[in-house]
Structure formats: C-alpha cells, structure tokens
Amino acid sequence: MAADPAVRVIDLRKAFGTTLVLDGISLEVRPGEAVALLGANGAGKTTLLKILATLWRPTRGTATVAGFDCARQPERVRERVGLVAHGTLVYDDLTALENLRFWSVLSGATVGTSDLRDALAAVELEPFADERVRSLSAGMKRRLSLARVVLARPEVMLLDEPSAGLDPQGKKWLEEYLQVFKARGGAILMATHSFGRGLNVADRIVILAGGRIVLERPRTTLTPDELARLYALHTEDGP
Amino acid sequence: MRFARRAWIVVWKDLTIEGRSKETLNALLFFSLLLLFLFQFALGPDRERLASVLPGLLWLGFILSGLLGLGRTFVGERENDCWDGLRLAPGDKSAIYLGKLAGNLLLMLLVETTLLALFAVFFNVDIGPAAPGLALVVGLGTIGLAAIGTLFAAMTAQVRARELLFPVLLLPVQVPVLLGTVKATEAVLLGEPLGAVAHWLRLLAAADVVYVAIGVLTFDFILDG
Incomplete structure (x- = not known):
C-alpha cells in the first residue's frame, strides 16, 4: 500500500483582491518523492509554497502537510516543514x-x-x-x-529556486543532499526555472500556468528537449 | 524553561546586533542630546520655571526617544525576510514578544539613564536624593511604554505608512501612563515621599500588567497578520 501523502493539495485557490493566482490546484507529494514545479513568473509557484509553509492562507480549498491542515493547524505544519525561500x-x-x-x-x-x-x-x-x-x-x-x-x-522541504546563486559545487552538494533526504523518506516540493541539473532530483514534473496545473508527468518520461518544448507550449515561453 | 530560552535568544540576538551596528543607540543618544540643547535654549537659566516644567520635559524626552527606538523594533526583521522566519518558528510566539520587549526595555533604560544624567548636568539639578524614587517611577513608566510600543511596532511593521501610524496608535494609549509618570516624577523631584504618589504608582503598575498581558495574549495573531 502506498504511503499517505506528505503533501496534499485539493482544489486550492488563492486570490489577491481580484487577481486569481492559484485556480483550483490539486497535487500530492508522497514521502520519499520530489516534485518540481515549473512555470513562468507569476504562474503561482511561490504562492503555492507559501501556503504550504503556512505563510499565506488559501482563499479556498485545502492544503495539508503530514495530514495537518496548513490553515487550521499551522503550528503542527511548521514543526514538519523546512522552507528555503527567496529571502535567506x-x-x-x-x-x-x-x-x-x-x-x-x-x-x-x-x-x-x-x-x-x-x-x-x-x-x-x-x-x-x-x-x-x-x-x-x-x-x-x-x-x-x-x-x-x-x-x-524537516519531513517536507519546500524549496523556492534552491540553487539560485549557488556555484556548480554548491549545486552538486544540493543535489546530493536532496537525494539523501529523499532516500530517508523526506518529501520535496521544489519551484524552479532550471531545466538542467536542478531537475535531476525530481521524480515528477508539474508545469503551472495561469494558476493551474497544465502538465504533470514522471520526469523519466520526458527528455530535456521534450520538456523544453512542452514548457514553451504551455507557458508561451522558453527555459 | 524552553519558553525562557526562546525569549532569551531573541534578547541576545537583538542586543548582539545592536551592539555591532549601534544604529539605534547612536541615533537615540544623539537625539536626546539635541533635545537637551533645545530645552536649554527654550527655558534659559530660570530655575523656578525649570522646576515646574522639568518632569514634563523629562518625559517628553523619554517618549520621543522611545518612539524612535520602539519604531525600529522590527525593522531588522525585514532584512532577508527574517520576519517570515519568526512566523515559521514553531512554538508559542509570546516568547518572541517578551524577548523583543526585554531588549527594548534595556535599550530604553540605558538611554533614559543617560538622558537623566545629562539633564542633571545641563540644568544643574541635584537628582541624587530623589534617585531611588525616580528609578521606580521611570522603571514603571518605561515598562508600560515599551510593552505597548513593542506590540504596536509589530502591528505596523508590515504597513507602508508605519512611521506615521506607529505614533498615532501609540500616543493615545500612552495617556494614562504619561499622566501618572509626569505627576509621580514631579512629586519625587520635589522631595515628597513615595506614599504621596502611591495612587499614581498603582496606576502605572496596573497599566504595565495590562499592557504586557495584552502583548503576550495577542502577539501570535499580530505576527501571523
């Protein structure tokens, strides 16, 4: 039997005023799994991570970490997540x-x-x-x-552009660390613009556009060229 | 024990950073000195006139320097998004409030002690005999000011017009504390026994308890916005 999801997001919506940033996102990340979120600027990647980290509350829908609701049980969630965000x-x-x-x-x-x-x-x-x-x-x-x-x-790592500013040695270390973290049962949700080494750790690729999931595939089923083509197709942008 | 360690680490962090940058302390000491010069020019050497306005001037100096210092309580937390780090730290957030309050209190008392010493020198006032009573009044008044000031600084930390909003929120709430401290300071400086101002001291102590309790009970909600 598959393990319960470390992260579960169901029909998540987030609006800032009249601007809808997340529009019905549903997603699961299991223990020992890494999911990479790809998308153009403003696609909603950081918003999703901040809701899961309990920094922002969703407008609608639910987000849970290790079974705890991010909006209603933030303290329980905070004990279990580690956030690496833009600010250090x-x-x-x-x-x-x-x-x-x-x-x-x-x-x-x-x-x-x-x-x-x-x-x-x-x-x-x-x-x-x-x-x-x-x-x-x-x-x-x-x-x-x-x-x-x-x-x-933490049990769950939420990473927003984790390799930004890292030199090749740092990126190598990060990849190795995340692989070990995964092997120990940790779950990773990682927002990135990187199509290269940064994606090696991911088991699944999720592309966000306009606040919606437009593509979700196992990483191994996508070649780098195919990923770049699909990304450009869905986001009208290249890597 | 864990709560006390968490509160202490906040005090340690704030004082270590202040000790290295000296941003707030230098600004407050310079500002206090400037105030003294202004008061000296405005009042002249008339000692009778001075005696009647000294308590008010003293607290005006404390309040103005307090406003400057308290308003900066959470400025450092905006650096590298550390504010988010405080929010994400698991556990009772009131430990952060008490740590911030203690750090503010220590800085304010340091500035106030310096200001008092300078007042004594500038205006040739012998505050020696009144020192114990004065210490009690200043201590009680400062706790009240720091308690509510730390809370309002957190409330306005993420607001665009925080520099404007902070004193507008703080000063009306400070009225009972200000009234009590000025009256008690006046009596103490005139050499009256503390018993004569016991009602003001009780008011100050009650305000301190209420303000600290409000801070402890509400800080979690304020930090989470």
Whole structure:
C-alpha cells in the first residue's frame, strides 16, 4: 500500500483582491518523492509554497502537510516543514554560527555547538562559522539558509529556486543532499526555472500556468528537449 | 524553561546586533542630546520655571526617544525576510514578544539613564536624593511604554505608512501612563515621599500588567497578520 501523502493539495485557490493566482490546484507529494514545479513568473509557484509553509492562507480549498491542515493547524505544519525561500532568513550582523544557534533555539531544538558546526560543515561553510554573514557572498548565504533547514530535520522541504546563486559545487552538494533526504523518506516540493541539473532530483514534473496545473508527468518520461518544448507550449515561453 | 530560552535568544540576538551596528543607540543618544540643547535654549537659566516644567520635559524626552527606538523594533526583521522566519518558528510566539520587549526595555533604560544624567548636568539639578524614587517611577513608566510600543511596532511593521501610524496608535494609549509618570516624577523631584504618589504608582503598575498581558495574549495573531 502506498504511503499517505506528505503533501496534499485539493482544489486550492488563492486570490489577491481580484487577481486569481492559484485556480483550483490539486497535487500530492508522497514521502520519499520530489516534485518540481515549473512555470513562468507569476504562474503561482511561490504562492503555492507559501501556503504550504503556512505563510499565506488559501482563499479556498485545502492544503495539508503530514495530514495537518496548513490553515487550521499551522503550528503542527511548521514543526514538519523546512522552507528555503527567496529571502535567506539570516541576519547580516550575526555570524553564520550565531544565526544557526538563534534559529535552532527559537525553533525549540536542543542542539550543541558541535551540531551547529556539523550543519555548517554539511554545506561546506565550516571555515566561515565565525564570519559575519554581511561578509559572505550571496551563494554562501543561500548555503547558510540551507544549513538552517538541514538542522531543523524537516519531513517536507519546500524549496523556492534552491540553487539560485549557488556555484556548480554548491549545486552538486544540493543535489546530493536532496537525494539523501529523499532516500530517508523526506518529501520535496521544489519551484524552479532550471531545466538542467536542478531537475535531476525530481521524480515528477508539474508545469503551472495561469494558476493551474497544465502538465504533470514522471520526469523519466520526458527528455530535456521534450520538456523544453512542452514548457514553451504551455507557458508561451522558453527555459 | 524552553519558553525562557526562546525569549532569551531573541534578547541576545537583538542586543548582539545592536551592539555591532549601534544604529539605534547612536541615533537615540544623539537625539536626546539635541533635545537637551533645545530645552536649554527654550527655558534659559530660570530655575523656578525649570522646576515646574522639568518632569514634563523629562518625559517628553523619554517618549520621543522611545518612539524612535520602539519604531525600529522590527525593522531588522525585514532584512532577508527574517520576519517570515519568526512566523515559521514553531512554538508559542509570546516568547518572541517578551524577548523583543526585554531588549527594548534595556535599550530604553540605558538611554533614559543617560538622558537623566545629562539633564542633571545641563540644568544643574541635584537628582541624587530623589534617585531611588525616580528609578521606580521611570522603571514603571518605561515598562508600560515599551510593552505597548513593542506590540504596536509589530502591528505596523508590515504597513507602508508605519512611521506615521506607529505614533498615532501609540500616543493615545500612552495617556494614562504619561499622566501618572509626569505627576509621580514631579512629586519625587520635589522631595515628597513615595506614599504621596502611591495612587499614581498603582496606576502605572496596573497599566504595565495590562499592557504586557495584552502583548503576550495577542502577539501570535499580530505576527501571523
């Protein structure tokens, strides 16, 4: 029997004033599965992730994480999701280590300095542990943001352009980390514009356009050329 | 214990960042100094006139510098979307409120102590004998101001006209606290015993309890917008 979905979205709608951003999205992500959301700017990818992360409430429909309703049980959901968004959620005037300590204590985790250093080592930032974040590059800040999520050990990862700003080495590390996360039963929902390496981790590809799902296919059934053709067809745009 | 650790880490974070950037502290100290110069020019050396307006001036300085400092409480959280991080942190959000409140309180008390010392020097006032009573009144008044100010700073943090809205919301609510603090400060500076202003002190203590309780009970809803 298949496992219960880690993420379940049913007929989800989100409107900002008169602008409908999500228009009846239904989607499931099972434990150990990664789904990549593709779509042009404004297709609704970030909105969907923010609703699942409990930052925004849906206008209609339901979104659940590990069986908990994102709108009605946000605290339960927050204990289970890790969000890597456009903003890195780090303080520029704290060091990398201090940032991790702050977020882990605030989340109620009991972690020692060695755990924090291990998390930094996992994203290859250990040598910069005591550097102020202000002095780190955008890619390094993105890695620190990932370390923050790694430390929280979430069941579901919501990633919005996770490889943005990462160098090839960072992208390789991210792919490897997400593969291990998946193998341990973690679920991943990832919004991306990348048609290359970033998609390797995905089991399914979902293309959003105008707030609707216009294509949903297993990744292995699509060649890169075919994906690019379908993407252009549905979004009237190329990669 | 976990709640206290979460509140403490917020205080530690805010004070560490302030200690490194010194953005708020420098601005507040400079602003306080500027106020003192203005008051000095406006009032001149007339000591009798000064004695009658000193409590009001003192609290005007506290309130104005408090408005500046409190209004910046959540400015740092907009950096890199950290506001979202606070919202997403699981657990009771009132720990964040109490941490923010404690950080504000420490900064405000530091600025107020400096302002008091400068007042004493600039206006040649001997506040030594009144110091214990003054400390009590200033402490009670500052807790009330910081408690409701921290809450309103969170409410207006995501609003476009926050700089305008924040004092407009805060000052009317502060009226009972202001009234009590000015009256109690006047009595203390005139050398009256604290018993003579016990009713004002009780009002201040009650306002503090009510304001902190409102903050603790409502912060979760305010943070989640």
